[in-house]
Amino acid sequence: MEYEQSLWQELGWQPDSEQSRQFERLYALVIAGNSRLNLTRITDREEFWEKHLWDSLRGAVSFFERKDVSAIDIGSGAGFPGLPIAIARPDWYVLLLDSVRKKVGFIASTLQALGVTNAQALCGRAEEIAHRRDHRESYDLAVLRAVAPANVCAEYGLPFVKVGGGAVLYRGNWEVREEVELARACAALGAEIAEIDAFELPVSRAVRHCIVLNKTAPGLRVFPRPAGLPVQHPLGALEGEPPASEQAH
Template structure:
């Protein structure tokens, strides 16, 4: 049985983002919420645990990808530094046919995410433990994905070097950011160019209740990643390509 919050969530997601959710999918979000709170008592996954806030600031926020044609049409997705699974797991629930790879450097977060994937019975969801700089050099992952995402991981100039090596030619990297992204965009121009990519456009949205602003920065990949990138683990964020 769905309750008032779930009905509100389903209505807002359909009205704002054009995504229709079934009762079975709403049950998956609720199970995800329960697991998030349960595991958060043992390890630091999120500072947001109030149920309504999780639905708005984590689930709805993740699903804002649904306004992008590049995201909706993607067949494969990699989520870099996914933390507690945002945006990839909420997006995977909404688009179950999507092949999802989640990369995170912390083994205990991967254990949590494996539990989520198992309990929600998510098919074609692969969890990879490691640094993005190392995984992005492996043949199974390099220049491979239609869609690559990162949500509030780092400043864009460093983030580009972590994420763009995963994107295939003609694919897209979407950086999910808060309000002030103009300076980050300006300082990331060199990294975008060096990584054989191009800024396509940005899209602004607001969370429905809190009204805080969100930015989706869409970067297109023009061809293969130059062989010198990514640099060794730790360097892209310490010495970004500015």
Template sequence: MLDREGLLANFTRDTGITLPGEQVSRLEDYIRLLQEYNQKVKLTAITAEEEIWRKHVLDSLLIFLALEIPAGARLVDVGTGAGIPGLLLKIYRPDLRVVLVESQRKKVTFLEEVVAKLGLQHIECLWSRAEELGRQEGYRESFDLAVARALAGMNTLVEYCLPLVRVGGSMVAYKGPGGEEELEAAARAIRMLGGKTGAVWRGRLPGGLEERMLITIRKETPTPALYPRRPGMPAKRPLA
């Protein structure tokens, strides 16, 4: 297993993504806080530092190979959990204006603690469900980019994310090798919600053999007022 320095060197060589020293230091602080808090509240099953770097941090940064994110973009991370990927993207790109959405209060408490201790600005931690946020003024159709990782199938995920994205913006779903089948099953839901499938990035997790897909959905028309449906419905009865 490579140490952190080796992982970062190989990641930069393979992707061209370089992490400045200040970002590396903040990411180290995040990992330390995650490991400490994880002893009290289950945030991740991955606890070894090198694996957190590989499976959480570097995996999150693969999005910068999938699409170009403009300076100052407004980003929402739906079902962020421990802040993955949204908080990690904010640390790497401080210019981003980020909203982290999480339905479990104990996880939001962790996120608030990390944001305070790292001194991050222009980042909001919300205790909410995507179905509720997608109907609120100031959030509905107001984001340049919505991201989600390890949250739900694509036909559910698009109902969580697309109502939050402005026309002309995008959502990106982090997926494994089954993403192609999920995307096919979600084709009608994507159209219904105002989206259109964009680029699909395929690659592998840094330092490993795990396959990764990053699926981009462009928002072309406004989402009908019917969506998102009430909390729980997108998961219970996915659009087909």
């Protein structure tokens, strides 16, 4: 408990007893499901708290003062960062989107086991779901963690976000070239880079960056492009440069 308390103090947010219980149960469920579904390489308890729970919340904590937020976690995988966010903010609505049906099944069963009623899991590709009327520019916040290069993540995420809303891209290291490509992509997607938040994880001291985007104008209906195109032909990519690789997070 002392370890967890020190992490929460570093974050500037404290879970109540029910949220602490849900985090404990989430860890147990992820470990139990890991052998079947290969959910995560992080299985050590303290590492899980730092690199899954703390890290997931660190990217969204600046939005916690906002009430009744609708958020979407794109490429949720085992449920990060969306599950911890849904637990931390029971007044928010969180949609956890992933294209792998088995992982979506795990998320759905985990939500039920934890008694989390303010979140749902959906199986589908961002390139398709973002064109549905009930999801297009419908969310206050999009979060994407370890999904693709930043400019690709912007194309996946920003079409879901309302004008005036935002997106958070969770990254490891961050390079100038990535920032240039992301800015070029945002210009085509009706958005701008609002903040590049650099920090270290509190125990391992691993470097992280959260890139905050503001949606300033409606995006063109053509985005996101059909499945495969955002990765094969990244929006905003500099000519003669290889696309920035996905960063493990």
